[in-house]
Amino acid sequence: METTNFVYNLIPNETIAIIVISVIPLIFLIVYALLAILGELKISAWIQERLGPMRTGPWGILQPIAEVVKLIQKEDLTPDSANKPLFNLAPYIIFMGAYASFAVIPFSRYFVPSGINIGLFYIFAVGSIAVIGIVMGGWASNNKYSLLGAMRSVAQIISYEIPGAMAILSVAVLASSLDLEKINIAQEGGIWNWFIFGGQGSWSKIWVFPFTLVLSLIYLVASLAETNRTPFDIPEGESELVAGYHTEYSGMKFAMFFFAEYANMFVVAAVLTITFFGGWNSPFGNFMQGPGWDVFWFISKAFFFVILQIWLRWTLPRLRVDQLMYVGWKVLLPFSFICFLFISLFKMIN
Amino acid sequence: MLEYIKNVWLGFWTVIVGMKITFTHLFEKKVTVQYPDDRYPIPPNARNKLHLEPTLCNGCTSCARICPVNCIKVETLRVVPDDPEQPMIADGTKRKLWVPVYDIDFAKCCFCGLCTTVCPTFAIKHTVEFEYSTYSRDDLYVRFSDMSPEKVAEKKKMLEEFQAKEKAAKAEAARKAAEEKSKAEAQAKAESSPVTESKESN
């Protein structure tokens, strides 16, 4: 098996190598989730002129760990009238969907857990698994609020995959590939070669910029909807549906939902980074470019979008379910079609 | 169509405006404080936990009567005139009542402040202390009286003795008065109608 994965080349035993490779994203995911929870707590606090958590550790940086410990200690309740197998399975399915996406995310040119040549397609495919978990959890809870939340979620995720996919497809057109590594390589050589500015090529690519910008925004909005973040958090809809599909969950199962949400946030941020913002590439051409810097640039770019999601959450009110459909079908979809059309034309002319 | 474009633009623009506002707040001075370490000042007239100064209380019970939730319980004992201790209220006036029981049930208290305004000697007042939560509701029942049970018993006994004495004295006085009256009446009768011997005279 030919691969650029340095872990794979480092460890002679294939089985152990595969295990190590699959564990690295999991560890990363846990560390990232803790950081993201802390970020959510602190950023929301600072936006609201509060101090946020301050007691656990210096400036409260150990707060997410304390919260995880608390959630593990909590009683794992299963409602009496719930459908128990489905109820217990649902959080893990959601988490699996998020975790499976990490298989193809290229952290560096020397570390892609599993470099398949239809990476974008794969991410979209496994990303949709989450909705099955949500429906399962919502239906199995035997709670009217959960059911309403789950049903909203299905409609929402299915609707928003189309504009999101259209946005990503245009990148596939520009890169002529669905392989995430190839997309990354196509954006090498500084900020001007990122796909938001039309990828590599002559200065005539500047005509693409408005369309790629709109498409990246469309993907950002669609990804917010897919991860159930504000302003599209109507499946949770705290003020109307109590907690939506995870009303009945507690303890570790609730933590799984929580983890999956943050993992999904990272996945969509990573996809946005890879497709429009140059992936592992440094914005300064060859300066600060290299395998080690790859990881730094990739993660810092992805974190920027995660922080953007958090920032949006503490700014905006929530949409209503029919308005969500309106935005998805009547705003994002036409715009994404138009932009996709122009980018395809541009590609054909070039 | 124009409306549609305008709405989409407005949707986009107002999000940007909102994000700008929240971003500026990110770096503003925080208004919350680390509570038990730092705290906002409490004005001295704040109405929190009640406190009774037993040396000032003259036992008038007006606080217990005005309390809308009946959380104050006051019992008083009369001071015997020849009490050797000669009780005084801190402001110098002579005490007429002992206060063996002065209980406030803080679980009931509604902090309206009515008791403090009716107190003639300013004995009961609100303090700025507000952290007095306890593990048991019984701990919120606070006894303010400074009299020990022995002293209460002693005073009670003294009062009883005094009352007995007073009663005796009263009875004596009454008897004397009756005697005198009957005597006077008898005399009067004897004077007015010496002929008929009246039954009423005995």
Next chain:
Amino acid sequence: MGEKKRIELDYSKIESDRMRLNVGPQHPSTHGVLRLEVELDGEIVTEVVPHIGYLHRCFEKHAEKMTYPQVIPYIDRMDYVTSMNNELPYVMAIEKMLGIEVPEKVQYIRVIMCELNRIASHQIAVATFGLDAGAFTPFLYFFRDREYILAIFEKASGARLLFNYFWIGGLAADVHPTFKEDVLAIVKQVRKTNKEIEDLLIYNKIFIERTANVGILPPDVAINYACSGPVLRGSGVKFDLRKNEPYSIYDRFDFDIPVGMGEVGTVGDCWDRNIVRMREMEQSCRIIEQAIEQMPNEGDVQEKLPKKIKPPKGDIYMRAENPKGDLGFYIVSNGTDKPERVKARGTSFVNLSVLPEISKGYMFADLILILGSIDIVLGEVDR
């Protein structure tokens, strides 16, 4: 984005199962312990039945056993976010029965306190309304300002929420020496925050879409249901007791009555009710500024009263403009120091009764917003 939202269903053509959902008594958006029995067709509300009484504390029964001054702490607890305003109609009623004129300074302090409390109450109303729509940050900005207002109340009366400050014939205590400067600083802060919230929340497109054309209350229905306060004015009825029937010294101030004009939707929708509150805060600021200017510095704050307050035999109905609407007290006196009957016409009680009328045919998420726009406090609904 969307057009008109009220969805009329013809049930002769559509067959659908309805779902009955219990919203409350413990639900994040019922603003207390209100239970709404909602019948849903999918997400569309077809019937709403409010069940109240979970916070019933027998105020009227208690009041029968209390003397007149003792009732005031109970009145504080009716609408616990506007305690100052609650006390005003009660003390005015007793003062009218006794024929007392309160000193000038007291009148001004009462007005300032009432208007400050009106701002505080509207801040909560707008903040929780935003919270119902999912915006959390404006909620905390308002609460930050509200804390400053409560600090003033604490300095003056000693309590932060349940003041017992307006007494029959005067006030419980004089205000602190720096009162005027503190109040003016707060007025400045309130204006600054309101400007910010307008950009952050009120004119946000998502918020407009959520609230405009939702829960439309026509003016004739509003009057028939005896709605009052921002709910009535949001429907475009220019009625404010402070202007139409000036009590206390409100006739001395120059202020406007903001009404809903349907700027972004239809007159009488949730957005209108909300914007009326925002604009009333500005008018309250104006009243406070004028009152601070005119307020005499010297003077007594308590009229001499007999030890036992015994109004003459008779009954009186006194109402005043609360932040939530007009709060009325019907007091029957039997000549003793205890009232025969104190009936409170709870503003929220009356305003809530319009909810089933205006929430049919909207979506479930709208129901929460309509409830939020009515701005009820369950302490006053149940008393």
Next chain:
Amino acid sequence: MTINEIYEQLKEEYGDSIIELIENPPCDSSIIVKAESIFDICHTLRDKPGFEFDYLMCLSGLDLGENLSAVYHLYSMKHSHKVVLKTIVPKDNPKIPSVEKIWRTADWHEREAYDLIGIIFEGHHNLIRILCPYDWEGYPLRKDYKEPEYYHEMKVPY
């Protein structure tokens, strides 16, 4: 319009149904009317030009000892005048016609008066308890009301 003028006009129209006008300054003046005709009187008060009492401020129940009473505080948005109507009904048969169809705000007010005082408003579409639990017994605001010792077989501590 002052309350005296309203009284005169009502007296002209309804004759015996209007019992008397009580004036008691500084307290409110009120018109005492017969319970049976309260619906018609209220209808006239709302719709007749000159009256136009479109706003029912308050509807309170009252326990007068042997009798119960309902007090209506009306207000006119257009003319800014008020009137107080009172009806008195015996305690053993406390029936008053409902004015819910005239002012819909009376719906909850009447339910409250029924709940706490026990006045039965005839013609009300849904006269059930509103503040007390639906299975509560007795009318708490009556002067002769006794607090129950047990509620749902639970001892009520007093």
